[in-house]
Amino acid sequence: MTETASGQSINLADYGMLRLGVATPELRIADVDFNLEQICLLAKQASMQQCKLLLFPELCLSGYTCADLFFQRPLQHRVEQALIELAKFTADEKVALVVGAPLAASGRLFNCAVLIADGEICGVVPKTFLPNSGEFYEQRWFSSARERSSNYILIDGQQISFGDDLLFRAEEFPDCQIGIEICEDAWAVAPPSGSQALVGATLLLNLSASPEILGKQAYRRALVSAQSARCLAAYAYASAGPNESSTDLVFSGHSLIAENGQILAETERFQFDNQLAVADVDLERLVGERQRNSSFAAGHPVHNFRIQSFRLASADVSELKRPVARTPFVPPDDAERAARCQEIFLLQTSGLAKRLRHTGSKQVVIGLSGGLDSTLALLVTVKAFDRLGLDRKGIVAITMPGFGTTERTKGNAEVLAEELGTELRIVPIDAAVIQHFQDIGHDETRHDITYENSQARERTQILMDVANQVGGLVIGTGDLSELALGWCTYNGDHMSMYGVNVGVPKTLVRYLVDWCAKEEFSGRVSEVLIDVCNTPVSPELLPPDENGEIAQKTEQVVGPYELHDFFLYQVVRMHYAPAKVLMLAELAFSDMPREEIMKWLRQFYWRFFSQQFKRSCLPDGPKVGTVALSPRGDWRMPSDATVNLWLQQLESLA
Missing domain, CATH: 3.40.50.620 (HUPs)
Known part of the structure; x- marks a missing residue:
């Protein structure tokens, strides 16, 4: 953290920056009320730090390890109701949230990311790549984004934009364009974030539930860092924590924020209470890097995308949550x-x-x-x-x-x-x-x-x-x-x-x-x-x-x-x-x-x-x-x- 001179405040958006957070909430499997409460607690903590966008893990409202409980209608209905409550919450707290939820549409169940801001559910992105080998069995419960039959999903009787072809653009901050992928999407040979970046997404978000095994922490850090560098983007990764079921797996809650190859912030692993990491990402810098990179300019996205606008509150801060090196050519270590x-x-x-x-x-x-x-x-x-x-x-x-x-x-x-x-x-x-x-x-x-x-x-x-x-x-x-x-x-x-x-x-x-x-x-x-x-x-x-x-x-x-x-x-x-x-x-x-x-x-x-x-x-x-x-x-x-x-x-x- 770097303090401004004399404690004076600066508006981050004026300098092309966004205060972004990743959170791993304390969680109870299938207890949506408890999970919603923890999400709101973390959002309030983030808001007190002037964080304006907060990312949560995959299926955080229900828990990733619900297994066949995903098919239970009471669970599905309570998750949908929780999204409506979160929308009202964001209107008061002025913080945009991206949460994970199991949602039904057209007779199918999808593993989804939901962006909520300024009192509205702005859009829903279903997961594309569903792992179904080793410890993973997601195709038993969920359909891939490629199997959706509509561009919209009904929540509380409202038509909400739905699909893996959605990008989200902040109305008064054009450099802030968000692409979302979910866990396995990032580990695929051709991650969705690659095409998202090529059509302008400067901020890539990944909701994840990545179980921990030996060596995976370093591999995960390398993956997130490399994808942020390859896409010339900021990449935020929020992962499920150890409160998920330990029947066969252990989750660590390792959440990270990277920018163009540099890790800016990460949470402590294996903590049972709420974890939050915040960083200021420089989106203006990323736009400039892309303009000067001929390989980026020559890239062709695989998909066409729909742009969904959303309102993002501005942040006045008295310190920067990113390193500002006094000697940028000389490492301090x-x-x-x-x-x-x-x-x-x-x-x-x-x-x-x-x-x-x-x-x-x-x-x-x-x-x-x-x-x-x-x-x-x-x-x-x-x-x-x-x-x-x-x-x-x-x-x-x-x-x-x-x-x-x-x-x-x-x-x-x-x-x-x-x-x-x-x-x-x-x-x-x-x-x-x-x-x-x-x-x-x-x-x-x-x-x-x-x-x-x-x-x-x-x-x-x-x-x-x-x-x-x-x-x-x-x-x-x-x-x-x-x-x-x-x-x-x-x-x-x-x-x-x-x-x-x-x-x-x-x-x-x-x-x-x-x-x-x-x-x-x-x-x-x-x-x-x-x-x-x-x-x-x-x-x-x-x-x-x-x-x-x-x-x-x-x-x-x-x-x-x-x-x-x-x-x-x-x-x-x-x-x-x-x-x-x-x-x-x-x-x-x-x-x-x-x-x-x-x-x-x-x-x-x-x-x-x-x-x-x-x-x-x-x-x-x-x-x-x-x-x-x-x-x-x-x-x-x-x-x-x-x-x-x-x-x-x-x-x-x-």
Whole structure:
């Protein structure tokens, strides 16, 4: 749960979100009165949490394990009456319910899901796939949806839409379109939810009574997660609990909510009392994912569907019941983060190794500053050489001290190059840059952009010329965050022959170097890597302070990289509008004033748009995550696109 800033409330629908719950009620077999009471208790609990849609298990009004009692008319009649009572209940509580019920129609009995909202029974969906092997015997009692003879069913004398071809659309929330399947439907080779998603269902609901056996919990989680990812949807799964009959089976009540492959919430298993799990699903995000997915666009649903409208209450909340990661590129779990670092490092080294194999190069040139990015690039290069069986002396590491170089970074660069067994060259650039200032008539005491960029371009010239000398490639060191902000000198550090860090955001670079210090290297190299991790981020283009320490600190100028990487993820990966990016940033950075977040968000949008021209001629480099800015791959944007629309929306929020 993530609290909003100062406890202020937000309307979830304004941001394309829905608060959804799954429930496993305490249950008595064939005791509809008791079961109805528990359903209402859970619905009230959910309503108090501003949950606006609550899913219950298969046949929850009667119990899944009634067996031949399903044929008893008193049970059937009481279930129908309970549905009418639930409709009246939803009018007062303003929560939509989806419950399971055995219902008779045209001389047949069906295992049904019933959507009830705002005082009305909105529609009834019968189960399609009826398991009839092993422990299951459903075809003894129920008919399949394929055997229905009408599109309507009578409940309390009213004609209610009936069929497996129903989808439910919230009247004032068009992104909320619901498809329903029941238990075995999800385990079928071609689940109904697949076609439902292809015609627009963003929220897939499954009412289930899945008995527990060894290993089934993990399989169920994988199934729900995978179906939500495959359908680019939110998938809610509510399962019957241990109060079902234990004659031959045990039910666990394992209910889950997933969104596009991620489990957001789940209930505790084997609990005899009522269980409730709630999460906020981002339906706007799912619509956006589908619009960008060509495979989804090319899909063809197997069935035609009828759309049934229903009214869904809005939710004003003071917290989000979904994770909002402060560092979306960096997992908080140590083990997961280490595994990700290992995978990224392998991708980087493999990409460079392939380029070296293709070009036949046994020599490379790399500018080594003693900062994070160039250090990571050197480590990647060393390991790529090792993988190819090449002599590390073929790596020409050049440190080029200039006006802002400190002894700390210069010393770390020299020690790393020597300890790693590469060739080290020290080429001071002061005299060359001063000569250049004289040539172009620039006052060297004027510390402006010309003063800074002249140094960056001089260093790149040295690297390119040495590469010609040794017949090798220049390895680029710039990272993904710098490219997003355009924090690189055009035709300076912007240019290389292969950029190994182009897919790695700044917040992750530090963790990669730290991981290398712990897992890939040892001794003196490890010690230096740790010190590099503790060094402030700086291009070192302005003179040090009076103590010889770094005076020019990047984040004081361009803004915190932690914040910019957050923006980068939300804007490029999620394609969120400024209002939603700001709202999420306020949640993730609750310790930061709104005005400061707004300041850096304006800076991000301005720089991201204005600096596209640098990305339009980006050197090759490996994509390693879901966010990449290569003009040949993930991000295509005109260099002269206008940022006004985004900044105007942002200003309207001030």
